[in-house]
Amino acid sequence: AENPAPERPQDLVQHNxxxxRFPTSGALYVWEFExxxxxxxxxVDGQLVFNNIFHVLDAALAGRGLAYVPEEIALPHIAKGRLARVLEGWSPYWDGYH
Known part of the structure; x- marks a missing residue:
């Protein structure tokens, strides 16, 4: 059975x-909440690691696990019901790159 949707960031440890992975440093991205x-x-832990954010998105669309991706690439898929937001109230405000 699938795990219920996480209610708080700490629940992510129970999810795939x-x-x-940042291509330049090789470090894994640490998911940020507020x-x-x-x-x-x-x-977070899981079976898949990618160094391309669009591959992360594709894996999420294929139902392979939870993904942390920029809102602008997720929105079209959310609008069509292919992706669902989780932990929406925990997302930090992000005003882009400076």
Whole structure:
């Protein structure tokens, strides 16, 4: 049986998450959340690791696990019902690159 949707970032340890590896440093991306202005960083585990964010998205679309991807690439798939948001209230505000 599938795990219920996570209710808080700490619940991610019970889920198969799709990791992103930075191509330049080789480091795994640590998922970032926010609660009452406080930053929460969670290291997630899963069977898949990609160094291309679009491969992470493709794996999520194939039902291979939870993914942390930029909203702008997820929105079209959310609108069509192919992806669902989880932990929406925990997302940090992101105003892009500087």
């Amino acid at each position: 998450c799709i990791n992103y 609660e009452d202005g406080r930053e929460i960083k969670i290291r």
